[in-house]
Amino acid sequence: MELELRHLRVICTVADTGSVTKAAARLGLAQPALTAQLNRIERALGGTLFERDRRGSRPTPLGELVLARARMLLPAVSELREEAARLANSAGEDTAHYRIGATNGPMLGGLMHHLGAARPQARISPQSSWSADELTDLVAAGRLDYALVGVCGESAPPAAAGVRWRLLAVDPVFVLLPEDHPLAGKDEVDLSDLAEARWSATPGDGCFGDCFAAACARAGFAPRDLYETDVVSCVDLVRSGDAIALCQPTFREMPGVIPVPIAGIPLRWRQFIGWHSGCQSPEEVARLAGHALSAYADVLARSPRYTDWLAGHPGFGMN
Template sequence: MQLELRHLEAVCRIAEAGSLSRAAALLGVSQPGLSAQLRRIERVAGGELFVRGQHGVVPTPLGKFVLSKAERVLREMDALAAGTRAAVPHPTLRLGSILLVLTDGLFGHLERELPGHEIEFSIEQSVTTLTRMLGAEQYDAIMYGEVAEYEVPLPDGMAVRTLIPKEPACVRVAATHPLAGREQVALAELAEETWLSSAEDDDGSPEAMVEACRRAGFVPRFRYRIADRKMRYDLIATGRFVSLSQPTSPYAEGTVLLPLAGDPITGRIRVAWNRAALSDDRARLLYRAAGRAYLDGVPYNTFYRSWWASRPELHPNLD
């Protein structure tokens, strides 16, 4: 038997997981099957790679040596796969995203950063769907949001970079709403409102919303989950509903965007990509296009323009 890439991957997953059972779950195999495979790998390596104990497994000195070489080989294979794809004159960039405001202006920036490149772009309603399709190599890269402390789990082999580390949520209300003329509102002042939410609910936003409202002394009342942005805006304009919104959201007739006092709900925007499908250079250009598309929306909101200008540490590095 000779060691293959799948064997090196198994050794790395065992070390990362800290136990055979967790590693088996990550690899999609049975624990007895993984144990048998590890024994075969150890015979080829010439000794035990892990010490097995009641709290999991720990690499032996030989295991640490094999791990260091395995990680290097796997990184080189990722680089080889990305490099060969990048060597194609203009490989198609397969990009997925949830409905972030920055996607509205993304296309122009992508054309400037990646001139002549064919781009497939899709909007998904679920972060879970995005990450699943990224892991299945149906997307090369994805853009998504995370709310509060929630972190989206990514498949193995992915790189991730934070585009916007902190963004305060605002509330969109009808232009005729009694609070519409205020410079900002406290979340508690919206206790009697009926809320609309977007269709995606796996980015931590429902939990963050409920927790923020709990701290404000009430339980939010939700009515509809609507994916279509224009439909949400039209319903809000009737005065029957309110909704959380990104501060970079553009003007929508019949509605206004109000800051929430104290930033009770914040999120962030991230870009993730498959290292085997996207070179570091193309990932950098995608990140820069997304950052510039985001900055295009900052002037829409007078409050946010000031908030953003006072926090240069949050600005993306687009050099």
């Protein structure tokens, strides 16, 4: 195995936290996975880097040597990346390339539109995923420049070395009902009124499923089946009356279905943009975040029901 920069970050994190368990939490990895990775690094370097016991992990003489070199190399590489990114982004429209990943959310298409209008010669490469963790890892590895993700409630976005996040918007979660549903014409619905419903939602990692189950429990019932499927299938299930979908309030209205607020706002969804601090300049991050917020404003303009809801609910919408 050849030693890579990510291996040096692992060594520094273990030393900084004094524990493989704490280092795994900071890096967003499972503890067994980090232990296995550390063992491979030690084999590649030819010796033990840390003395590990119930009191924690302390560097060996070899570990001290590697740490000293790593603490010089990592800042130097981060500085190199930042300077290279600034040079690339200032070198002209024809050389700019933006690799942007997104989970299921309202901003990616509009962000591409606004970015393309501002930099018409730039290359834009989008990538979609159900997993915020996957996109975060790609940003950390330098394979994506930015990620647009959503997280449930007060949960933090995924953690990865070097990845930073900016909050863009806070939205409630609505329910998507068939247009002929008895509750479809209401300004909001009580979750308890949907106790007998079957449910559908788009898949993803994080705690949303647990938060939904907890919200149902507070409303006095346990939800029936929750079908995790793509957006089109969710809409089809709702339109046919086979399920009710959990949806973002920015959902573009379609024939046969209506998004309706849930009374008491039991579920929230926060929209973030992420980037690698060593690869993007603050000025470039601010520009991309601005384009993302412009895309969000476009979505609001097409969502009169949600715009009306926001007027009576300060603290939601754009951050």
